[in-house]
Amino acid sequence: MRASPRHGTTVGFMLLLNALLLLDTQAAEGALTDHLLVQLHEDAQDEAHQLATQHGFQSARKLPFGEGLFHFYPQDTSKRRSKRSTSSRQRLQKDYRNIFEQEGFSRQKRGYRNINDIEVNMSDPLFTKQWYLINTGQADGTPGLDLNVAEAWQLGYTGKGVTIAIMDDGIDYLHPDLASNYNADASYDFSSNDPFPFPRYTDDWFNRTTLCSSSNNNTINGCLNFLCQIHMECAGVPMSGIRMLDQPFMTDIIEASSISHMPQVIDIYSASWGPTDDGKTVDGPRELTLQAMADGVNKGRGGKGSIYVWASGDGGSYDDCNCDGYASSMWTISINSAINDGRTALYDESCSSTLASTFSNGRKRNPEAGVATTDLYGNCTLRHSGTSAAAPEAAGVFALALEANPDLTWRDMQHLSVLTSKRNQLHDEVHQWRRNGVGLEFNHLFGYGVLDAGGMVKMAKDWKTVPERFHCVAGSIQETHKIQSGNKLVLAITTEACQGKDNFVRYLEHVQAVVTVNASRRGDLNINMTSPMGTKSILLSRRPRDDDSKVGFDKWPFMTTHTWGEDPRGTWVLEVGFHGEEPQRGVLKEWTLMLHGTQSAPYIDQIVRDYQSKLAMSKKEELEEELDEAIDRSLKSLMSKNN
Missing domain, CATH: 3.40.50.200 (Peptidase S8/S53 domain)
Incomplete structure (x- = not known):
């Protein structure tokens, strides 16, 4: 279902999310590449191809997103930038201002793993x-x-x-x-x-x-x-x-x-x-x-x-x-x-x-x-x-x-x-x-x-499409808080989940804790978050190989799916501490709570009813088991007396 301009993934929300997700790029090698993003007018495919070949690129491909965006790609993608391509880029930049250089970074495939x-x-x-x-x-x-x-x-x-x-x-x-x-x-x-x-x-x-x-x-x-x-x-x-x-x-x-x-x-x-x-x-x-x-x-x-x-x-x-x-x-x-x-x-x-x-x-x-x-x-x-x-x-x-x-x-x-x-x-x-x-x-x-x-x-x-999705910034703490080994930092945000507004979230899907934190050893950080209904999510576990002491996490959106279907209204608790052999210290500068979900979801109500019914039935079964055990004890006692 495509989101409506008012409540869905709007341009404004996308810009906000992009800002939140512009990551620390410490993993990037900073390699120079021969790939350029060039912004021309929307119907400039022929012009883009001519410009690309004129300046030493193989060609240009129009991107399916954005307006008038073209990918200028080199003749040979297996090599890094040559001096020739650098001068070509510089000549191109003299005539066109909207040129964005593409930085190279690492991506790793997952598997193939030999079992034996x-x-x-x-x-x-x-x-x-x-x-x-x-x-x-x-x-x-x-x-x-x-x-x-x-x-x-x-x-x-x-x-x-x-x-x-x-x-x-x-x-x-x-x-x-x-x-x-x-x-x-x-x-x-x-x-x-x-x-x-x-x-x-x-x-x-x-x-x-x-x-x-x-x-x-x-x-x-x-x-x-x-x-x-x-x-x-x-x-x-x-x-x-x-x-x-x-x-x-x-x-x-x-x-x-x-x-x-x-x-x-x-x-x-x-x-x-x-x-x-x-x-x-x-x-x-x-x-x-x-x-x-x-x-x-x-x-x-x-x-x-x-x-x-x-x-x-x-x-x-x-x-x-x-x-x-x-x-x-x-x-x-x-x-x-x-x-x-x-x-x-x-x-x-x-x-x-x-x-x-x-x-x-x-x-x-x-x-x-x-x-x-x-x-x-x-x-x-x-x-x-x-x-x-x-x-x-x-x-x-x-x-x-x-x-x-x-x-x-x-x-x-x-x-x-x-x-x-x-x-x-x-x-x-x-x-x-x-x-x-x-x-x-x-x-x-x-x-x-x-x-x-x-x-x-x-x-x-027989599935019916889920209701419209809404986004609510439930609260934010942006004061500086110190973190030390042996003492957990505990922060709380109490929210009505934008109730009374158009973007009210009643039933949760995803929850993001956008966190800015620095530590003397990032890998020893532990972050947990507990929802108003008592569900604890481990947002970050210890990573013993992470020795970072400078970059930390900058507006990093830790996400949990564990509170799916819950009512987000109430108090959310964030716990930040260290787990490791050596004492560490750190500073938390921001925690912003972002809620994503719907205002109505009938099947969630049914799940709640089924769960409550199961709880009631389990209690009934416990009582019946206790009664059966009492009867057994009485029978055994009576039999022992008769013997």
């Missing part, structure tokens, strides 16, 4: 190996722990007519299992600036995006790709490739172009990459990419919104995915992974912005415990894993839901994920399952649980 070095015979069909689709206990897994796709298939859904784009470092569209449903018209190579997103094969096999792609349901060489297998009949399911990750650097204009590529054709964008998962990087989308994502959710799919699926990250316990501005964005569905016995994978990051989970691999050295998928050179593999495998699995489930109801908006898909994901048999030794104020069960690592394809398509069939 055991070679597996790929000659047989692999369907029975795909435990994450139908888990019967194979590969030392837990029976029943899967995506419940069989139920969706039985209902007749295969994802037909839904287009999924894989944004990564290329796709082998000549692979025998991929060729028949490859959508060339919706594909593009933004690394080489041509329509052929073929991977660049390397000795280290770094470029393995084919692993994350869809395939038709045949058994050539025994290949049954996992994303396709969710579709079952993939011959009618278009799949496109967007090559954008394979160059020495990333630029804002390449990311924005990829995310906004053919948004009226592509339904779902799957991304298994992000800032470096090294436990010390704090980074996210720049201004153009933010604008492209905002356009996507507001204008994509005829106004219903593009669906962005993001891998939460592979930094393990050393990292926190709330420090990744892509995974923690309100506009993306952040997906974590579980292994085949229900535990967390060792590389999983945890954070309060994760919405749901799928599967990656087994922790044991079973050669069949990975994800079965197509591989390079026309081959197959059983060894795909990581959250890079989890995100495309989620994209496949969402395709099933979109076939069941093509009118689903990007927000509908998030609501369906929250309501139908299941705890199943997922468990973690550190983070326990809890219920929020309206009874929704969540976990800090797994979100609202593992996606349930059957449950999602059944609910999607």
